[in-house]
Amino acid sequence: MTNTKSIAVLPFVNMSNDKDNEYFCDGITEEIINALTKVDQLKVIARTSSFAFKGKDVDVRDIGSQLGVNTILEGSIKKSQDRVRITAQLIDVEDGTHYWSKRFDRELIDIFDLEDEISLAIAEEVRNNSGHFEIQEHLVEKPTTDINAYQLFLKGRSLQLQWTPQSIKEAISYYDQAIAMDKNYAKAYYANLQCYGLMAMWGYIPYEKGIELAINNLLIAKELDPSLPEYPLSYVGKFFWEEWDFKNAFIHINKVLEINPNHIDGLEAMAELFMALGFFEEALNYANKLLEVDPLSANNHYTLAHIYYYKNQWEKALEAVNYALILNPELELAHHLKCFCLIWLNKRQHFLEFIHNTSLLAEKKLLFELINGEQMEVPAKIIEKWSQRDDKETMLVPYDVFILSNSHHKELAFSRLAEMIDQRRGQIINYRQEPFLQPLHKTKGFDELHRSNLSFSDIKPQTEEEEEKSTSTILSDAQIKSLKEKLLTYFKEEEPYLNQQLSLKFVAEFLGLNTNKMSFLINQAFHTNYNDFVNSYRLNHFKTIAQDPKNSHLTILGLAYDSGFNSKSVFNTYFKKMEGVTPRAWMKASLS
Missing domain, CATH: 3.40.50.10610 (ABC-type transport auxiliary lipoprotein component)
Known part of the structure; x- marks a missing residue:
């Protein structure tokens, strides 16, 4: 809709x-x-x-x-x-x-x-x-006093949005040049903070070095301008992904959304936080908000698919993740999620066709058999391969833990899961919701692996009054009635609508209002918008002068302009909407 x-x-x-x-x-x-x-x-x-x-x-x-x-x-x-x-x-x-x-x-x-x-x-x-x-x-707001610094920032931003290691490295160079021209350019510091954080998390620079550089930029930026949404957002990554401190993450995400209720990163973070907590209806609410303002984002459809996946709604999850892959066939996480949906739906042929020539082929096939076949054993050589893997080679998705959890190696699976939780690995932040880890739920110590410091009772649901800022007090009923009469008299006696450049501001000033109150008045008193209100007078004027014989020498468009319309397309569209026929057809019928 x-x-x-x-x-x-x-x-x-x-x-x-x-x-x-x-x-x-x-x-x-x-x-x-x-x-x-x-x-x-x-x-x-x-x-x-x-x-x-x-x-x-x-x-x-x-x-x-x-x-x-x-x-x-x-x-x-x-x-x-x-x-x-x-x-x-x-x-x-x-x-x-x-x-x-x-x-x-x-x-x-x-x-x-x-x-x-x-x-x-x-x-x-x-x-x-x-x-x-x-x-x-x-x-x-003016973010910098140096226009050259601003142009360098825009160059950096264009490179950052390519989201490749090389482009982000080049973006940092441009942000540094912008800062060199304006030491007080807060947005450039915040941009560097995000770039260094990403490079560190992706492993393209040493983690400690990247985080140190990110923090240095944050310390400067917050002194310059803590009112930007980037300020609380910079803490979200720290509290949520690095520390699993869900309560502080929730607080700072809310601060982002207080500054900008439609902030994409803020909405996404809230959906992911609620997902990690198992608050699926709340997660769906934010995922749908994301899709409302960013419907062609593959990442947003992946987020929606993930929520359905954790709710064990495999078909819905598959539908959403398929669309994510249409939007971005290179989205690796979406590829893995589709594999999982096909496993749980036991769509063997589709699964085998989909994973053909992909990475981790042995792991994917083994997981399918563990869930849908009779197999419970994991070959010793594959376990040995996992044990020899370097920490830097950690799988984007922990197939090893999933496989071990659904075999006779549950103790080893639990040990690996506990180690990853101690290290706060992002791959398993949703471990309590993961269907593949269900067999571990009864393992002694599972409940103590990580206890969230944020409960459902801590989340205050917004009331309708808080969600929608009430405008009922902008003008009282008595004021609306009085101003309505004054406006009608003004339009009848002064005919301001004949002015092609008539603006809402001009009418507002005549009534002694600002534009917000003027817009509210027209909406409440006449149940229409400003353009339709004014054009209704112009249309009536057109019909009056068009039927006057002394104007028979004028063209339809000329009569429209004389009535205050300043666009042929606007006049024709509005006329047909109100009268159901074109101006020419109306003229022919009325003058016959």
Whole structure:
């Protein structure tokens, strides 16, 4: 179901002569997406899903359908020396109408003010077309005073998002250059923190060295700006994955989501935390929130599949993980999860076809037989192979523990599991939920392997009042009634709708309101949005003057413009929506 207050920002097209400016266009697109996510009640599609359409010729109606939005923003950027030109247009997905467009020309030094101006204009126009929601006074804060440092940051960000060891190493270089130009650039320190943390966890730099460098960047960043969501998020990895301190992880994830309720990393972390605790309904709630704002992320569908897997809903898990692999065939964890689903569903032929020419082939086949066949023995040579494995060769998924747990070697399985838990290995953080480890649950000492310091009673469920900020007190019923009469009189006597550039702000100032209250008033008093409210007057005016013989020499479009419409497509679309026929057909019928 499409949310009427929703938008997807497609990647801005690079119109510069220099193709290397692609990073700049992508960076500005992401900044605007991030700014719009701050608007409560506006669904904004995340970068991963919006960028899935980069460079593709896809009808906006199809994009809207895939992403579950009713508005698409598309545009272009031309950067030349010290100036930047950004064009943007909003498209109504349902009918393909371009109901707003604007061109912005600025000096590059004003880029942050420009990002704020564009983001606010987009939010206001979406509200005018879809219904009331609150908009803050500003959506973009200036992260640095040095525009060159900002451009280096964007270069680093474009490399980081490639998520390869080499690209992250290069990203760090650009972040370091940005910091050299502006020692107070908090976001660059936070970016370095994430990069070093990833490199350490992936094993591409010595773990102790990587964590030390990450902490050094954190210590500087938190002194510069602890208000960014990156600050509490930096502690989530430490408490959750490194220490299995679920209570502190929960506290800091909540801090991230308090700053930005739609923060992708925050939503994902909460889903994974609840999964580890076995709170599956809560995990599903956050997984679905993830998919609502980022529906084309393979990782998000993998997360959903994992929850179904732990609930022993194998068919649902298989369906979700299949889609994850369609979105990203290289997602290794999704490959393993599909193997497990096929094992539990006892789909032997499908399983054998799927694992053909893959790694750990012997382990996969052995696990299948242990679950679905008569075999309970594990060949001594494979156990010996595992025992000789270096710690750095730890399997991404612990097939050895799974296999031993379902054989006559449960004591050895328990010993290996206990060792991994002592080391806080991420591969087995969900060990209590893992179906393959079910045979170990009755083993003495299993319950004491790790005790969570976060219980279900510690998680305060949000009430509807907390989830949805009430707007009922913006204007009282008496104020709404009084202002409604004043607005109706104003439109009847002054006919402001004839002004093609009439804005919500202009009408609000006439009534002595701000734009948030003005939008709320129209929504509550007339049960419609601003654009439809104004266009209803324009339509009535058109019908009146169109039937006047003295205007017979004017074209339909000319009459529409005289009625206040400033777009042919908007006029035609709105007319047909309200009258059920085209303007030309209506004219022919009314004048015959």
